[in-house]
Amino acid sequence: MRRLRGVLLLAALELLPCGGEAQRSVRVRADNDAFNFWQAPWNRPDEEYTSGVRLTVEYEGRAWWAGGRGGGGGGCGDRKDTCAGHSYALGQDIYTAVRSRERPTPLPGARPDAGVLWLSASNTLAGTDKIAELRWTLGVTGKPALAAPMQRFFHGFAPGWNGPIDWATQLPAEPVFAVSYEQRRMRTVGAFELQPHAGASLGNLLTEARVGLGARLGKDHGFWGRLSPGRRVTWAFLSDVTLRGVARNEVLSGTFFRPSARVALRPLVADLQSGLHLRWRGLSLAWIAHQTSAEYVTRRGTHAWSTLEAGWWPGR
Numbered sequence: 001m002r003r004l005r006g007v008l009l010l011a012a013l014e015l016l017p018c019g020g021e022a023q024r025s026v027r028v029r030a031d032n033d034a035f036n037f038w039q040a041p042w043n044r045p046d047e048e049y050t051s052g053v054r055l056t057v058e059y060e061g062r063a064w065w066a067g068g069r070g071g072g073g074g075g076c077g078d079r080k081d082t083c084a085g086h087s088y089a090l091g092q093d094i095y096t097a098v099r100s101r102e103r104p105t106p107l108p109g110a111r112p113d114a115g116v117l118w119l120s121a122s123n124t125l126a127g128t129d130k131i132a133e134l135r136w137t138l139g140v141t142g143k144p145a146l147a148a149p150m151q152r153f154f155h156g157f158a159p160g161w162n163g164p165i166d167w168a169t170q171l172p173a174e175p176v177f178a179v180s181y182e183q184r185r186m187r188t189v190g191a192f193e194l195q196p197h198a199g200a201s202l203g204n205l206l207t208e209a210r211v212g213l214g215a216r217l218g219k220d221h222g223f224w225g226r227l228s229p230g231r232r233v234t235w236a237f238l239s240d241v242t243l244r245g246v247a248r249n250e251v252l253s254g255t256f257f258r259p260s261a262r263v264a265l266r267p268l269v270a271d272l273q274s275g276l277h278l279r280w281r282g283l284s285l286a287w288i289a290h291q292t293s294a295e296y297v298t299r300r301g302t303h304a305w306s307t308l309e310a311g312w313w314p315g316r
Helices: 002-015 147-155
Strands: 023-032 048-060 083-096 114-126 130-141 175-185 187-189 192-202 206-218 233-249 268-280 283-292 303-312
Touching: 048 147, 048 303, 083 147, 114 147, 175 206
Parallel strands: none
Antiparallel strands: 023 048, 023 303, 048 083, 083 114, 114 130, 130 175, 175 192, 187 192, 192 206, 206 233, 233 268, 268 283, 283 303
């Protein structure tokens, strides 16, 4: 597991700009219950999907592993009807069981504590009215995922609002992988855009099928997130509803190659999103609120969490 974690961190060097490739954007994203700004800070639920961080770097053109050329060839900067882009991301996701304020151990029927350290590579093809993405993800669970020290570090800033957590029973170390495909179409009327989408994932990390409908209202963001000529500032209100049919989820179903804690999955899960995206020249900022229905049988209610994401388009 140490070797696999080292491979992931070394592979993250792929995120650095390469001289032969035209870099499109760099994005930093954080998911956390702490960003539920409509709730009082001491009432934000530090449970379920409790934290996630990721760094994503995008480049013009097809990825070399997708059978095309890296760099600018076929890139969306060419303003063609069909174009390509690829990206690499390094991230960590943390999941914790429901606990009482007084006890560090999970309540009966709660999900297992789990962390996932992962690296992903994606290739995207875009037309005038649709985008299709193929993504590969490789990661590791257990202690090598560094979930426990990461959470302890950030909880140390506000110990009065965060109860103690015993990570002794987290999911054990195991390599995880998934391949995902997603297609999204766009139907635009003035400043309003509908985005029906569908996709699927296969792997011991996640096996599911999904279908949904997104909507966007606001000023034009331009093709592939580029500003349209003459625009310096754009904004958009975003929303989405997705229904997922889940067959396996590592952080709920338990480890694939060895016995571990697990809970019984609910076969259908609904995700709701709404938020705001702002852009000024080459800089962007987004806040998105999420609500996920109960993912396993012993959980009754929904779970709310939020995303903050900042982006930079060099040279824009």
